[in-house]
Amino acid sequence: MRRLRDQDALIPRPRGTLPKVCAVALAAMAIGGVMFLSPERLFGWVAMVILILTLGPLLHGLCLLAEEMLNHSKTRYRGRWLLSHVLPACGFGGKTLLAAGLAGLLLYLAGPPLPHEEQCWKLLLLTSALYALFKSLGVLGPSEVEVSDICEGRKMNVAHGLAWSFYLGYLQLVLPRLEDSITAFCDTHKAFWGRGSRKLLILIPLNANISHKLEEEDDNIHFYDNLPNNEINRAGVRGRVYKHSVYRVLDEHGKNHECVVEYATPLLTLYSMSQESSAGFGEPERRQQVLLFYRTLQEILEHSLECRNRYTLILLNDEHEDDPHLLSKALLRHLQQQEREEFCLTPPTQQEMRNPFAGPSSAPPSAPRMNGDRRLHEPMSREPTLMFSLEKPQPLKEAVEDSDHYWGQI
Structure with missing residues (x-):
């Protein structure tokens, strides 16, 4: 991507x-x-x-x-x-x-x-x-x-340890289950996901200041519901609960975009360290560590087969904090980019599904239909179906002896 x-x-x-x-x-x-x-x-x-x-x-x-x-x-x-x-x-x-x-x-x-x-x-x-x-x-x-x-x-920064902890202790566990959780959510809520993203959108603000409720930060974002809980036995805790929240983001046309959004929780540690004088961790060091955290986490996830194509990292720049809709604009920008990069396959029409062999009698079922000089291609993919021929079976052609003719030409 x-x-x-x-x-x-x-x-x-x-x-x-x-x-x-x-x-x-x-x-x-x-x-x-x-x-x-x-x-x-x-x-x-x-x-x-x-x-x-x-x-x-x-x-x-x-x-x-x-x-x-x-x-x-x-x-x-x-x-x-x-x-x-x-x-x-x-x-x-x-x-x-x-x-x-x-x-x-x-x-x-x-x-x-x-x-x-x-x-x-x-x-x-x-x-x-x-x-x-x-x-x-x-x-x-x-x-x-x-x-x-x-x-x-040598991977000795605070950001490296936090990035690996976030991946091994959380993302590696929940991202492979995200698709099933969204499917179960749509079934139970009878909701149409629509233009939403089926990836986990992970917010990484440069100032490491995290809001616990997104709707309080941007009124174009509304909490919808939580995905079904994932219970995993972890470190002696039976059935430890992992959950995600679904939000609806309004665009400029008033359309809803459903997505699963959350902040990178290790940034809370970086922010708290910068507030403690004994940590020796000022604001410039915190900003540098946030950038290293983003780069390290991105490198880890790019090489993870379990998490591939199941996440989107969003780096939030704090230069425009006066914009009340900064967060929703960032989310919509990434959602629109994802829509442009993904290829949408057009499903077959109802007429094609009812009679897949309809068309000119001279053309075989698998050949594209002709309309003048233009070809109307069939859909790129469709559900596999069994194809039966309506013609009567024909007898096999008898073998023809041509050895004499062959030897006569030598």
């Missing part, structure tokens, strides 16, 4: 590899400049710089290792092996150790880039020690962009 353009303009895309490309370009230009100025000591300078850049994190890792081994080896690592858990957690990874070893070997083979060897070792030791100091003090700490990239890449 195509997404609306106004929603795409708000959703942040995952960060790409442009920083890596820029870093490679800068490194290539720097190496090219050194090669042009002093090509005879290029390998020595490269080895020296790599050794400094790797020894600094290793010295900082020693400082972290002292803290972890003395105060957290039992509580955080439960006494697990030093080499397999504590050392990698402190930064002593295989890549860092391998780069430092290769840089030391290259420096030994290429020779020191400075005139005096003592100057190289002084620079190496002093730079690495100061790096560990500044790193521990937070001067060389990661930027907000780096922290955000790490959290998004």
Whole structure:
């Protein structure tokens, strides 16, 4: 399903590899400049710089290792092996150790880039020690962009946990039963669903401020009734009840559009966290988490076979809060888009159903009827029926011997 353009303009895309490309370009230009100025000591300078850049994190890792081994080896690592858990957690990874070893070997083979060897070792030791100091003090700490990239890449944000909880604890359970619930609702209420949507419309406001009654937020929306309850045994609760509410949305022509609408309940948690000072969760962080919640939930549902084509995520922008019919307009916009994207198959007429073989006698029943140069195609699909021929059965044609004729032509 195509997404609306106004929603795409708000959703942040995952960060790409442009920083890596820029870093490679800068490194290539720097190496090219050194090669042009002093090509005879290029390998020595490269080895020296790599050794400094790797020894600094290793010295900082020693400082972290002292803290972890003395105060957290039992509580955080439960006494697990030093080499397999504590050392990698402190930064002593295989890549860092391998780069430092290769840089030391290259420096030994290429020779020191400075005139005096003592100057190289002084620079190496002093730079690495100061790096560990500044790193521990937070001067060389990661930027907000780096922290955000790490959290998004490793799914460590609050929004990721809420999105997965909303899917696994609710949507995965109720969406496969939604179609049957709507059918049972139409049978019991003798209601014609009409132009309504048979999907669950999930509202996600950017400000995370949720109204518990939609009709109080927009007078073009009216509560109709609840769908039949779904009772599911869940986490020790026998027959836990899950329900959905049906609403009627009035358009500008006064026509009703029935739909099942509800807010994404995890947004209540985000809003409550932003109201608590101890949570350290302000309004800008809340807005960012709402957008990440929308993107994460969309990615989860797009890969879910149980929920496919049974939902619609609606992101509500809070820039037009003064509009009293903002919610109904958003719902109608998505309902109309859904109607345009779905192909409606025209049912066969009553005459075709009474006499499906009516038509010119020369045309077979399956052939389309002709009207001048225009073809009147039959419906694209219809209920399967048994087709009986009214003609008498004809005898099978006797075999004709033609072997002599065949051999005569050879």
